[in-house]
Amino acid sequence: MKILETKYDPKAIEDRLYSLWEQKGYFKAKADKAKKPFTVMMPPPNITGQLHMGHAIDNTMQDILIRMKRMQGYSTLWLPGTDHASIATEAKIVESMRKEGIDKHDIGREEFLKRAWAWREKYGTRIVEQLKKMGSSCDWSRERFTMDEGLSKAVVKAFINLYEKGLIYRGEKIINWCPVCGTSISNAEVEYEEKEGALWYIKYPIENEDEFVTVATTRPETMIGDTAVAVNPDDDRYKHLVGKNVILPLVNKKIPVIADEYVEKDFGTGVVKITPAHDPNDFEVGLRHNLPIINAMNDDATMNDNAGQYSGLDRYEARKRMVKDLENARLIDKIEKHMHNVGSCYRCDSIVEPKVSTQWFVKMEPLAKPAVDVVNRSETEFVPSRFSKIYLNWMEDCHDWCISRQLWWGHRIPAYYCEDCGNVIVSDEMPNSCNKCKSSNIKQDEDTLDTWFSSALWPFSTLGWPDKTEDLQYFYPTNVLVTGYDIIFFWVARMIFSGVEYTGQTPFSTVLIHGLVRDELGRKMSKSLGNGVDPLDIISQYGTDALRFSLITGNSPGNDLRFSETKVEAGRNFANKIWNATRFVLMNFDENPDFSNICKCNFENPEKWILTRLNRVIKEVTDNMERFELGIALQKIYEFIWDEFCDWYIELVKPKLYDKQNPKRKEALYVLKYTLTNAMKLLHPFMPFISEEIYQSLADTEESIMISSWPVADASNDYTEYAKDMDVIMDSIKSIRNKRSELNIEVKMKSNIFFVSDDEHIRNTIQQGEQYFIKLASAKSISVFEDELKIPTNSISIILPGFKIFMPFKELVNIDEEITRLEKEYEKAIAEMQRAKSKLENEAFVSKAPVNLVDSEKQKYKKFEDLSHEIKQSLENLKCM
RNA sequence: GGAGGUGUAGCUCAGUUGGUUAGAGCGCUUGCUUGACAUGCAAGAGGUCGUUGGUUCAAGUCCAAUCAUCUUCACCA
Missing domain, CATH: 3.90.740.10 (Valyl/Leucyl/Isoleucyl-tRNA synthetase, editing domain)
Known part of the structure; x- marks a missing residue:
């Protein structure tokens, strides 16, 4: 069994794992009729662009959904691609030509386009490589570009359809003209x-x-x-x-x-x-x-x-x-x-x-109506729902859309003009002659289409539309679209009305909206401010998993978030924690343990406790993720792994692990591995690299966590009653530590600890937990009694529901301080008691509130009443000393 | 002018349909080279949940008003 390094080094594994996944073809989607499809279309980044925090959060969210669904057994397709971004790209090329002293009109349209394509070959792949760095598990074999052959065909088809329906027209209107972009x-x-x-x-x-x-x-x-x-x-x-x-x-x-x-x-x-x-x-x-x-x-x-x-x-x-x-x-x-x-x-x-000029327009009113309806009928739902209002607001009074651009880089408008009679012909190819005057003197429109005209078709053009391909039939309509709220008008709205118009179906059932990533001061990241944080820098410092963690944790959907490096550090520390927990587990696997004959009869309370907790976290995290509450889900995984698994379970099983003769040791190792493996599965969508690395070093079953199955709560692992017993022990340990810390007692200073309870079950539970008190509560030994007769008179007492704890530490205690502390505690107990009492004296509460709540108030009253008596008793004892 | 968001611990933010004594990360204080981890362990301090009303047995959560702040749409030259 290999022993891991003491520090987790993401650099050493991330690239290796990504290429392994790619090589194995795990990202590839198959139109598998035996499975249900789950489809996400990646918002295509601009080919001129470089990865920024907006892409990072957007792609992380998509990857989380896709990885979970893949593990749940769906046939998942996450289709990536890039956008030609006509204005931005043309501007960049014109600029670079200007540096060479060349004007685009000097070289002409054809030559310019040659350069543009060369430019796209050179830079268009950069962003793709950067997306891979994020761990994105999209199907690169289906990668599309808005100007590739298929998508261009879709654009022409869409234009002709709309024109023939009278929904695209050419007219002289006043439009917005950018004198610099021309x-x-x-x-x-x-x-x-x-x-x-x-x-x-x-x-x-x-x-x-x-x-x-x-x-x-x-x-x-x-x-x-x-x-x-x-x-x-x-x-x-x-x-x-x-x-x-x-x-x-x-x-x-x-x-x-x-x-x-x-x-x-x-x-x-x-x-x-x-x-x-x-x-x-x-x-x-x-x-x-x-x-x-x-x-x-x-x-x-x-x-x-x-x-x-x-x-x-x-x-x-x-x-x-x-x-x-x-x-x-x-x-x-x-x-x-x-x-x-x-x-x-x-x-x-x-x-x-x-500026007044002749341009092509899309008539919006007839298109907007059905697009409003699909949202009103919830065929497409925005998450969070408030964004549907923003969408509807815009959609309900939008003006006709000016779609022609006086640019060369883009889809050239498929309209042809007869130079002799002025006839306009819209066609998928250059007509030989005018269909009115038979003249062959025909010229194509010089302009190209707005980039958003082609992006609007993205959810279906990428699947082969207008052809009825297998992919289109299987994967369309898509499930979730993930994007920022700043792009609802530009893109989401246009995809919805286009999808409804061309395919008769809304292109996605859910639009998951996220906020903007701002800088530490809450400002928008921008080039001009120079306050942008480069995700790649963060990745090389902390690793992709840590970055992804920082973008998801503690965030609620649709809200902006401030980027902060301390959050990334928290992610890195978490990864390191997991790494070391695994390291610990593996160090105890002295040889490959054989878990084929594990007997649940050998599970002790800590095993039963952690398995019960695991069940709960599986259920809750799955629910949260289905509801797109990714931040909450990750928070729960974090708490489970760090607080419950590492801080408690591992500590609780140490005595057993160190005792190689212990007959129940193997079961503990099994539960360690089982819990860790399942925790890694829950974590995998969020932090794909470390979870895979850990999984592979633990598992002997499947070759990759990516294709393993999503955990499901196992009813046979529900030991709720035993978990309660464990809580009794853990609460005791916490109280003892707390008390010792208050009294400034050194950890090394061990003592006997006495427990008193009239409840036999509690007595047994505590008695069986002796080893835990020795290990975790600085106990020399423990003694459990039914009454206080044998308790040394000069003991420190701790009062918990159903039992008391005594520690004979008179010599270490400052009695005055202890009296003050207990008096405070007494007041607190009385306050709580009165709170409960006032509720119970309220007839309306007793008659109207649910019975279980009234009962719990009664119990609470009793609990604090008892507690206050106990404290009072202790106080009197102390004062006599 | 329309629409919407936000206001909770020193800072950044969670808080699901109202229901135990409101949470996390970071920071702070105290003590720890505890046979996985100092990127760590243990303990702790710190909040009248913007303000004022209302609904309810019960409000951080629902309603109304108000203050502050941000975003977005539409705009009178």
Whole structure:
């Protein structure tokens, strides 16, 4: 039998075990009709990304669920993959090309895509390797990429279906434009932040009059595109102006004064300039009043030719100059500081520009309805449930989704335009000729689709949809989706409506939501703050198991957690504890013990006690895990292993183990191994590496804990009554230690311990436990009596329910201190007694509360009443000394 | 403005459907080279569960109000 090192070294085993698992094919899923499927789709990380704490917690949770279900005998599939992340990836490639002095337009689309694929080959596998470091037991043979052939086919199919149903349309609308990324982005991709700006009050001269109207605006530079000035129809101050014209300063153009409900009388001057091309609200007003749309800017947010002398200037530079020119013309009435929300691109953080342009949209209303229904009908449940409200809230009033992106890296929109007649053809391949005018002069749409359009199909496209593959039929719909709450709108919502639309089924029955991992100060981890903690650093310092422990323990679902290294240390210490417990067990297996003829008749109270506890922890942990209460489950495993198994059971069996002639020694070894093995099985989903290493060094049955079966409580191991006896001994030991510590008695100082009880069963239990008192309570020997006649008069007493303990330690005791202590204890007992008494005197309690509770109050009253008498007696004895 | 979260020991957080004397990790105090482990063992101090009402025999837990704090959605130029 090998003897382990005294310290657990995760580095020495983690990589080895992971490659063993992979080699053995344990991660591979099989569509096995004899078993029930359990499927989890990994949220595909971005190929440009590197592993961060968000991935770490997300993948740990998935791995926990998958490993448990695998052990429970399900046919488990955890399907991994990566996402092409069009904006982020294209930005990175453009940036790296810029360093070489190359612009993407110089080399053209085809050449650019070649580079992009090369880039993906080079960096796309990095995150995969990092996920393996986390111990993720996903089926790498089924790994998918959102731009691989099958998934691209699914995207085209989905687009065509929606188009044919009229749920995808092309239209000119005002969208969010990122001038740096050079593309449109969806509403969800804009982040709003309160920023200090200004309100410029600008005087617009009224045509043919000497009067002005003053408009207030936060964006003076867009006045180039003004096509009207609006007032509220009920605003008496301005009623007379409606229908007249004003002269747009700097441009010297006539624009009308119109009346529209949208204008708030009380804001600013009550007069608004209307710039349909540069403001979403103005765009709507423009539609209502048939106003022309005049665009003042280029795609890179410089002013365009419509801006005349300001043409070519950046939008903010143009603002400065225009304001200056207006001031010179005495057309600025005043400038006020003004706080307002400014939208910026979630990828590059530059300020987003509302822009009118022709884009493709998904019509949301018809898709949202069934997606709301599946959640209302609980076909998909959010855990914790409060997140369903957040989902429903968003889903119930979401706008049409802008899906076209002015990028090259992504799925090119399968729409073709006839250059001659303008006909639009949506098709899975380039048509030979226009189906209207027969022209062969046909061009494909230049744009690509929003990455989320393809991620939305992830739960089924990865299984082969639109083909009816065996995998799709067996593994779909999936069971659990694990993700952070920050991505409900982006992704979860879109997967649900897509799944319902294309497959007729909700893609997953449970959405398990977790919070964000924050830094030690509670701040969001971000690149710009530089406060991110690299999971790989933590792994190399403490091991993967310790990291996983720190992310799960003491956490409740959906709540953010602060990352702290001391928690990781706690995980590492726990691993070390387990390691050493195993080391201890193995050291006592002097030869390979033969457990084939174990007799339960040789189980003594400690064996019966730990087996009873094991049963309980198996049941509770399984229940907690089924309810996704992972933090509670791990906490219970931790307490079981550390407190019950190590601190108590191992200590209790030591005397037996050291006595090689003891006929019950083998049974103790058996129970040690049995308990440890089962504890490792419970722990395995959480801390896969150490549990496997321990299992393999103990087990002679199965080759890996991964494919062993999940523990089930064994009724024949329930010794509840015996466990109670053990509790009597353990409580006594604790009280004796406690007392000795209070009295500052050294551990080495042994004594005789006397027990007195009129209960024969208690007397027997204690008598049989002598060895434990000797080992764990500094006893020289013990004596058990029915009454106090033979107890030395000058003894320290401990009063426990049903019995008393005496230690003849008069010479070591400070009597005054002891009296003070007992007086305190007396008061406490009286307080508890009165508490119980007041309950029992309350007729409502006695009549309405459940009988067992009333009984337990009665017992409690009796217990404290007895206790108080005993204490009083002891006090009187002491005072006489 | 809408929606939601959080507030429990010095710190970070658990506390499942209301039910013994409210828990853990870390930190702190005291004592231990106890034949697995100092990444350890034993003992201990420390909490009027944000505040105020209410429901109930019984509230950290349910309800209402209030304060503080955070997130998110939508926004008046």
